[in-house]
Amino acid sequence: MSIHPDFTPSGSLQFGVFFQGVNSGTVWKLPQSGSQTDFQSFRRVAQTAERGLFAAFFLGEGLRLREHLGRVHELDVAGRPDAQTMLAALAGVTSRIGLVATQNTTYNDPADLAGRLASLDALSGGRAAWNVVTTDNAWTGENFRRGGYLDHADRYRHAEAFVRFAKEFWATEPGRRVLHSGQHYSIDTTARLPRSPQGRPVLFQAGDSPEGRDFAARQADVIFSAHPGFDDAVAFRRDLVERTLAAGRSPEELQIMPASEFVLAPTSAEAREKLVWLRELQIGPQQALAYLEQFWGRSLAEYDPDGPLPDVDPVVETTSETRGSAFHGAKALELAAAWRAEATDQGLTILEFVRQRNARGARSIVGSYTEVADLLAEYARVGAVDGFNISPWLIPSGLDEIVDRLVPELQERGVYPTEYAGTTLREHLGLPAPERSRV
Ligand SMILES: Cc1cc2nc3c(=O)[nH]c(=O)nc-3n(C[C@H](O)[C@H](O)[C@H](O)COP(=O)(O)O)c2cc1C
Structure with missing residues (x-):
């Protein structure tokens, strides 16, 4: 190539x-x-x-x-x-x-x-x-x-x-x-x-x-x-x-x-196990909620990290940058909808979803x-x-x-x-x- x-x-x-x-x-x-x-x-x-x-x-x-x-x-x-x-x-x-x-x-x-x-x-x-x-x-x-x-x-x-x-x-x-x-x-x-x-x-x-x-x-x-x-x-x-x-x-x-x-790791299987172990250490329930909050632009404190992704829509602001570097405001609604669909499809909770797509995943x-x-x-x-x-x-x-x-x-x-x-x-x-x- x-x-x-x-x-x-x-x-x-x-x-x-x-x-x-x-x-x-x-x-x-x-x-x-x-x-x-x-x-x-x-x-x-x-x-x-x-x-x-x-x-x-x-x-x-x-x-x-x-x-x-x-x-x-x-x-x-x-x-x-x-x-x-x-x-x-x-x-x-x-x-x-x-x-x-x-x-x-x-x-x-x-x-x-x-x-x-x-x-x-x-x-x-x-x-x-x-x-x-x-x-x-x-x-x-x-x-x-x-x-x-x-x-x-x-x-x-x-x-x-x-x-x-x-x-x-x-x-x-x-x-x-x-x-x-x-x-x-x-x-x-x-x-x-x-x-x-x-x-x-x-x-x-x-x-x-x-x-x-x-x-x-x-x-x-x-x-x-x-x-x-x-x-x-x-x-x-x-x-x-x-x-x-x-x-x-x-x-x-x-x-x-x-x-x-x-x-x-020495073997492929061990490396994959290590990845799962690592994600669990990197992202706990509070971090998972905080991660989603950056994209939703609102508090999600009432949501259960072991439950489904929030059913409310993100708050769309004109100054999207106030919400963090990973985010582009205009895409908030689109992104939330895509993530909800992805999590539902794969049967993932908030915690599982964030671990899986962890910003560095x-x-x-x-x-x-x-x-x-x-x-x-x-x-x-x-x-x-x-x-x-x-x-x-x-x-x-x-x-x-x-x-x-x-x-x-x-x-x-x-x-x-x-x-x-x-x-x-x-x-x-x-x-x-x-x-x-x-x-
Ligand atoms: C890989 C990467 C690392 C970055 N690291 C920093 C950083 O350490 N400090 C910072 O203020 N901005 C950092 N930025 C953000 C950029 O300064 C820039 O403001 C941001 O990516 C928006 O510009 P863009 O739309 O061209 O990506 C980083 C961006 C990328 C893509």
Whole structure:
């Protein structure tokens, strides 16, 4: 199978680790569950990833704990440290792994953020990356003095102006002026640091709409996608190859690493049993109701988690984003009807339904070590993805099995590195040199 006549797969994979912090995917109830905020947990995961030759250690961004119906999500009260601060600390206890900070373009200011990312890149010896996001929730907007937030299209216009400025800022010799005057920003500053060993921070992008994908096609080095399933990943790659060509770039310049969860065991049957056990730990009755409430936009406290899906319709608001990132308001009624039909067809209760379709359900790659290695080799062969950004479901030991059991299988199949390609993240990923320096 060829994905696209104008696209040549690299034939190999890279791994990143996404330390999630607040989420419903990390199991916190087992005796071996550790802290999700303590530096030692981050250090342990980053060092294990480095032992497994992972290209990147990745952190998301949430500038305010997620809220829902006026309450902070139960799972969020564990907290989440600031990404750049944490990555700066990790730079000191690792030597090769890339350090990816998710940072949004809606609330940050370009010269300030570009300067801080250049600092992380400098102090880590060329290992920094920025995952550019626009952030889609109103509660984050309330954090900021100017209040409110931009609509979807404007967020991407800001993002593009922001990233263009950052690239120019990074390409400029220290002490020289960088002027930017546009509809969204008016900036007069001086570049502050020499270029890092990798030229500038690598740019990741996350955001799945057509606008988000076109933005990535024009500006990003790597997409952190939400499409890990094989067929979905192939379709996503095909789409991005077209968009990258339309943007006048070569499709190999834009890599794709989907979010994923790995559930592994010595045998196929054990892996499937483990998945059921894991879903039970990840989603309890309260989480199942809270999950549905995000889509229904109303309290469902009176519904029995062991009963059928709610028979009331969701509340449709004009500001759909207030209900969370997974949600698109206009589709609320349609979605609720489809879910009810699906649950009725399969005879599922609320709890069973949510466990089954758990937000991360589709992200799971499940099987024995050899099965999963064979499957991943197939992704590499056709070029469906360039790697996976893996969220361990157990902190801090969740990567051990991947590094000790899966990585050697992949190396044997010739689809995973046997050593780091260099010292910078750009080298690990095999990305071309960035824009040339302005003098
Ligand atoms: C895989 C993925 C990861 C994301 N991670 C974050 C994040 O850590 N912080 C954040 O504020 N937004 C995050 N976003 C949301 C994006 O910033 C964006 O606002 C949202 O996806 C809406 O844009 P879209 O319609 O283009 O998808 C993520 C989106 C995707 C698809």
